[in-house]
Amino acid sequence: MDALAPATSKRLRAQRLPAEVTSFVGRRHxxxxxxxxxxxxxxxTLTGAGGVGxxxxxxxxAADVRxxxxxxxxxxxxxxxxxxxxxxxxxAEALEIRDRSxxxxxxxxxxxxxxxQALIILDNCEHLLHDCAVMTETLVRAAPDLRVLVTSRQTLGVDGEHTLTVPPLALPDSGLVRPSTEALAQSDAVRLFAERAGAVLADFAVTDDNREAVEGICRRLDGLPLAIExxxxxxxxxxxxxxxxxxxxRFRLLTSGSRAVLPRxxxxxxxxxxxxxxxxxxxxALWERVSVFAGDLDLEAAETVCSGDGIASGEIVDLVIGLVDKSVLVREEYPSGVRYRLLETIRQYGRDRLRESGEExxxxxxxxxxYRRLSSEAYNRLFGPSQVAWFSRLQREHANLRAALEYCSTESGEVATGLDMASDLxxxxxxxxxxxxxxxxxxxxxxxxxxxxxxRARALWANGWLAVLQDDIPTAAVMLEESRVIGERLGQESVLAYVALYFGMVAANEGDxxxxxxxxxxxxxxxxxxxxxxxxxxxxxRLSLSHSLVGDSSRAISVxxxxxxxxxxxxxxxxRAYAMMALGVEAWRQGDVQRAVDLEKKSLRFNRSLNDSLGVAISLEVLxxxxxxxxxxxxxxxxLGILRTVWEAIGTPLSGFTHLIHYHDECESRARQALGESAFSTAVERGARLPYDEALAYALGEEAPGNGQTDEAVRPSLLTRREMEIAQLVAQGMSNKEIAASLVIAQRTAEGHIEHILSKFGFTSRAQIAVWVGDWNRTTQDDQRDPGDSA
Known part of the structure; x- marks a missing residue:
């Protein structure tokens, strides 16, 4: 006869889960x-790579729901x-069942x-999948109030199973604007490293001096918790x-784990x-071959590069599915389709194995x-309806393009191919x-x-354009001149056409x-x-812009x-987006403000969708x-504050358009004189502090969905009135208990509201709520005090 051992007291029940001996970081969602x-x-079933947590x-x-x-x-x-x-x-032993029948x-x-009514956690099932599946399905069919939480690198495959792929810890944003040290330290991966480092070095902290190394460590380790620890x-x-x-x-360096866990x-x-x-x-074999890819890849790339030598092209898709199921490959959804990625640590392991096999x-x-063929095809489709799709594809493939160029630069006899490929890009x-x-x-x-x-002539004029965009005019002129000489010697009309175009940019930037x-x-x-x-x-x-600069409005518009x-x-x-920008400049010069704004906003929206930071910046200038x-x-x-941030990220103010700098200077002078130094500086700083997406929404005057509010109200509009009220109390330093007493609600209700606020903003701490509330309050007060955009 089975009998549960007398372990039903609260004291013993609390001991069925191991105590957390280190802090739990992140994972709120x-x-x-x-x-x-x-x-x-x-x-x-929770799936994911080994060491992901x-x-x-x-x-x-389990501790939260027990x-x-x-x-x-x-x-x-x-x-x-x-x-x-x-x-x-x-x-049965884990459940403390004693049965001698x-x-x-x-x-x-x-x-x-x-x-x-119980919850059973089956931890690390990947090597016992079939048996765990049979047992689990039998148990849940017999016990309607039983829940089973599984951790495995592969799903069980039982009826009614719900799965969640556990991702690595969140890494710092790597967008156009560099996050502050404080913001960097709030990302989950960096927080984990900092907390574990603090256990080793009591005075450890993420600082301006070590932030790049800390961020680099977390990125190189993919935010993988075990690797970070x-x-x-x-x-x-x-x-x-x-x-x-x-x-x-890393595989030799990262060897000191807890002696209390299994050797693996x-x-x-x-x-x-x-x-x-x-x-x-x-x-x-596929794992090893996929390791030659940097970043991610699609099925077509896997079939082309990894087939052969024992793997038929038609077998790749099933093998990819198998590696996804085993949490080796990470499946990611994009508008253009599904792509696959190896975590860098897993990729490096595969590369080591590939090297040992002699196939690298x-x-x-x-x-x-x-990727050489991909680059060539993208260049040949540069002007047409598929252009944007190709631009976006190349951005997704950037890590692989870089790896291909590295191959060309390091392998004997491949330099010419690398020269052509870099020009195509x-x-x-x-x-x-x-x-x-x-x-x-x-x-x-x-x-x-x-x-x-x-x-070489093509590479020279291409590089000349890049030099112009970096405002390196003397070097651009030297490269363009050599390209012209080669073009004339070989009778290359296309080369001479581009040389004339980019020499025109040189002349414009020099004021001629x-x-x-x-x-x-x-x-x-x-x-x-x-x-x-x-x-x-x-x-x-470019011709339209130059005609505009000399006051020839009719030619500027017609061109x-x-x-x-x-x-x-x-x-x-x-x-087309850049042509709209040029026409917007001329419409503004003629005083047709509405047309200028319409043109620049259309141009800005397109360049935002493409992540073309230069195009974004030029349209922001005109606005x-x-x-x-x-x-x-x-x-x-x-x-102007937004532009300061964007131009700093690009590296050169009015990159490639420095002949328009006097318009920028006039704008700044007029705004400074009208507002006064203090108000002007405050407005510039507020613009500079805006996150990139919010900054562009501000420039476009976009509304929050369904609210009819400007972008400055977007974040508050995410909150209900009660949540906004609670956020203000959090900022005042009140505890959950104090907030509940103040609003006459249950403490659990207050905790639930705070959880929703954190989730909506992607925050990880109450301190972040307090900082946001402070910024929003200051913004609101500034708007009320500011005399406005008066004449």
Missing amino acids: EVAEVKRLLSGAHVV KTRLALRV RAFRNGVWLVELAALDEPELLVQTV PRPPLKVLTDHLRDK LAAVRLRAMSVQQLFNRLDD HQTLRALIDWSYALCTDQER GALRRRHRDY LYHWITSYYLGEGRRWLDQALAADTEPSEA VKSSIALYEEAVTRHRAAGNLAGLALALI GEECLALCDAHGESWH AWVAATERQYRKAARL
Whole structure:
């Protein structure tokens, strides 16, 4: 007869879960989601890579919900169990069932749980999937009030199973604007490192001096909790910078885990060895081959690069599914389709295995060939309806493009291919954050391949344009002159057309607008004759701006509208956005403010969607000039503050358009004089503090969905009236109990509201709520005190 040992007291029930000996960091969203799933599903499985924190998350959820299970919450640790036939007995022992009858163990377990309201955590099931699935399905069919929470690198596959993939800890934002040290320290991965480092070095903190090394460590380790914790321990013997510098050899470096856990959880290498052992031979081979990709990849890339030598192209999709199921590959959804990613630590493991197999060189060559073809196709589709899709694809593939260029620069005989590839990527360098990187690739390839060929001439004028955008005019002129000489020698009309175009930019930036007009007209003639539509459109845009600068309004408008018509005829968008920007400048100069604003906002919206920071910045400039002209001086000053941040991120104020700098200076002078130094500085700082997306929403005057409010009200509009009231009390330093007493509500209700506020804003602490409330209150007070955008 089965009998539960006398372990029903609150004291013993509390001991069924291990105590948390270190702080639990982050996972606010995941904790809430697992609780939600458990409220309706009998089986919830947490999947994810080894070391991602599945067990820790399960235990935190269990501790939070244990009051809801009157018959207890039980942890069953299966990592050390190698004999499937002992699974049921192990579960029974964990549940403290004492039974000496001859009944089958599964019958004993089922009968015991039949009328129980309990939660069982089956921890580390990946090596016992079939047996765990059979047992779990039997138990939940027999016990309607039973819940089973599973942690595994692969799902059980039982009926009614709900799954949650546990991601690595959140890393700091890596957008256009560099976060402050305080904001950096609030990201979950950095918080975990800092807390674990503080246990090793009592005075450790994230500072301006060590922030780059700390962030680098967390990024190199993918936000993987186990890897971060192992890394923090090494601070006993080395500095943060030394630790970061040695992470390339991470599998030897990160070896000191807790002696209280299984050997395979004590070191990073052993943990991933365990995942590797669970794969089939073909899955292991694909894992190794996929490691040549940097960042992520799509199915087409995997089929092209990784097939052959024992893996048919048609088998790739099933092998990919297998690696996703085993939490080796991470599946990610994009508007363009599904992509797959190896966490960097898992990728490095696969690369080590690939190197040991002797296949690394061949796979790297196939990887380079694939991305060389991709770059060429993108360049050939530069002007047409698929342009934006190709721009976006190249941005997603940037890490792989970089890896392919690295191959060209390090392998003998590949420099010429790298030169062509870097030139094909010209618009990628310009429309993304990688302008400086593009120039470095071109500089490097041009220095290594000095043959006066058509490819060199093209690389020279391409690099010349990048130099102009970096305001490096003398170097641009030297490269363009060499390109012209080669073009004339080889009779390359296309080369001469681009040389004229970019020499026109040089002349404009040097203040010689008359010469720039002549050069742009030459470029228009040559590009039109050669049928080069992209070059023609770019020349027309610049010609329109130059005519505007000399006051020839009719020519500025006719040339700009010709460019718009050309783009519309071919379904082209990027050059069209810049043509609208140029026409907006002329509309503003003529006093047609509404048309200028409409054109610039359309241009800004497109460039925002493409993440073209240069295009965004130029349109923001014109909107600031318009605001000053309309005597909206506070708005102009805020836009100047936004521009300060954006131009700092790009690296050069009015990059490639420095001949327009006097418009910027006039705008600043008028706003400063109208507002006074103090009010002007305050408005600029407020603009500079805005997060990038909110800054662009402000410039566009966008409304919060369904609220009819401007962007400054967006965040408050996310909160209910009660939540806003509670946020204000949090900012005053009140505890949950004090807030409940003040508002005459239950403390649990107050806690629930605070949880919602944190979730809506993506915050991780009450302190962040307080900071936000303070900023919002100051903004509201400034708006009430400010005399407004008066004439």
